Amino acid sequence: MVTRAGIVVTGTEVLTGRVADRNGPWLAEQLRGLGVDVGHVVVVGDRPDDLRSALSFLVGTGADLVITTGGLGPTADDLTAQVVGEFQGRPSAVDPELEQRVAQVVARLMARRGWRADAAATAAGVRKQALVPDGATVLEPVGTAPGLVVPPAADRTGPPVVVLPGPPAELRGMWPAAVAAAPARAALAGAAELRQETLRLWGTLEAQLAATLRELEPGLAGLEITTCLREGELEVVTRFPADAQVVYDRFAADLAERYAGTLFSTGPGLDELVGAALAERGLRVATGESCTGGLLAARLTERPGSSTSVFGGVVAYANSAKEQLLGVPAAVLAEHGAVSAEVARALADGARGRFGADIGVGITGVAGPGGGSAEKPVGTVHLCVVGPDGASSRALALPGSRSTVRNRSVTMAMHLLRELLLGGPPA
């Protein structure tokens, strides 16, 4: 029997997209690590009825554990704790000791920020956050909000509900205590290891892979395979119980043979591959960006420890900046225009030279929505990577919005770096 969990993400701000949910996916991944399969993540606004119906739904799908995130703040629209308490048949009351601990945390926080607030107002918010359903396990606050593990009342059946705060750092900090609480431990006791592996291809059509999967199907018992096309990359993610490892290994070897020309990773993502290769070979990179405005530098420096292999970069939007900060010759700009293969090369050379780096990357293009012409329409992007052994370039005609063009350009630059550092399928 597979152990299953369901997740409710609360918050009108998530439902309407003002805040992107990072908790559902993070929890799904943690649960997978514990051998627990997540069937559904339900996003609801701050409305008691909608939260109740989401809880009923997940319990109805046979979930062994239900987790909620968010709705634990001091405002009246934060109502998760009370609704979950009622749902499990456990009325809530203020826990005076918890109230005191939360009050201390809030006081410290306000002192640090130098904020002032009405004492009665603050106390009311604190009291709300210290409401605990009868018989629930309290998870100590990481921020100001305590979490809860709420089993069904003695006269009811159903899974326990773990109530966690919305801010990702608080939720993550509280997670170990949540899974250690007795009702959660009991719910997870039967879970068996669930493995997950990823293969990444660059340059294979999804339809082609689909045909291969259909052909191999009879030999894939025990594997749950999903494919995902993202920014030109085809990801093949397989989940399987430990006893299907042999089946997976055969499948992975089979794909590696059939797609030798396009498979570029049997695990790590593009950024990890590039970052590890730079570190391993002791090479340093610098960037000269125009239309991507710093996104490539930001992506390269996202990895912890990247300071040893990323010297920096110049975002040169204005032509004068291209000339003065990266030494792009005025004549090249005049002759070929700022968006040209020649300028991409000059940006890469300039970044490499000015920072004294081993590798320079240049990007110039028209991200739109304005700035396009008949000759160089929106989506025209030129990329160049210059390394110790030479240069490699690409000219792209990308469809899509400003944000799509910028992000795709950066991904292509990462693939050029991958190709330069590791070989494999051409970017």
Next chain:
Amino acid sequence: MVTRAGIVVTGTEVLTGRVADRNGPWLAEQLRGLGVDVGHVVVVGDRPDDLRSALSFLVGTGADLVITTGGLGPTADDLTAQVVGEFQGRPSAVDPELEQRVAQVVARLMARRGWRADAAATAAGVRKQALVPDGATVLEPVGTAPGLVVPPAADRTGPPVVVLPGPPAELRGMWPAAVAAAPARAALAGAAELRQETLRLWGTLEAQLAATLRELEPGLAGLEITTCLREGELEVVTRFPADAQVVYDRFAADLAERYAGTLFSTGPGLDELVGAALAERGLRVATGESCTGGLLAARLTERPGSSTSVFGGVVAYANSAKEQLLGVPAAVLAEHGAVSAEVARALADGARGRFGADIGVGITGVAGPGGGSAEKPVGTVHLCVVGPDGASSRALALPGSRSTVRNRSVTMAMHLLRELLLGGPPA
């Protein structure tokens, strides 16, 4: 009667967080514009049973319209069209003309990318994508996948299901045709305008605002108010029918008076405010970033048309880059260290000078996880904004991960820019 819709986002890659869902929030916002309230967004993996239970749940909540996204690709795990057809009691069959149109699109796509694929494999994928439930309206493909509007079979009741592809650009391109289809039009016919307004505060504690809302509550009939604390900013979002406009105006005026010192926007977000102020005043900005690695430049250039007010920036990770590209004096680096108020100021001055900009922004800090010391622990960040009339600085001690520290630093820099350009609450 409020018209309600429910959304199902399909895709194991979304459920497990490998791809962030952008469709649910976008659709929720479009529907709000049509006066339709979205109660739930359900994320499910690529499993027929889970998709079916999600559809049943949303129909059970009384939704007048159900929308699915994703699962229309050529691979066997893309199964939305068939499942929805069965759910509505409408068996699927290949539409030969649609099959031909999809085949043409696929052929063009492959030619453009220079990819080769087995003809039979491609044809099988195309055939799958041309499966149409009996009596459904076909929405012409924007990418390769057609969408569908599937009403319940004649002998059934329930809302129509709109089936849209997963890639955001395809989904958005298809949306006008989806809402124009007769069954969707009928479902939306009764919807009345639903307005939404946002107030933004900087420096008010959520508990304080909660107390104010409790106090004002009797006079807020017809308003649905939610508050959200994000990166130090408190957002107050209110949704209301047109006839509650007067109530909202009074509420907004009341908050503006009570929070005159912290309310910085009655609508536009921080980036929009800063971008508009730069454009309006004809000021140009340049950045000198260390720990944020280009994120500030990327954020400033995200806005269309930003090239007129953003000259560029330098990402100076290495000290040598700080010296050579931004003229940070070696003596200042030696005396105060790279992470110091003095270096933040020198980065801002250097960026302003080298790019010939009106405003320079400097950021230096320890983003972690390594690089911290007792004196300058991880999360220590110094910011400086230098404008024509002087400079303003901040020293931060930020909690959280590398990514949190980087993003919070950039947000603080945007607030410093806002304060410089527009006044209002101190950053």
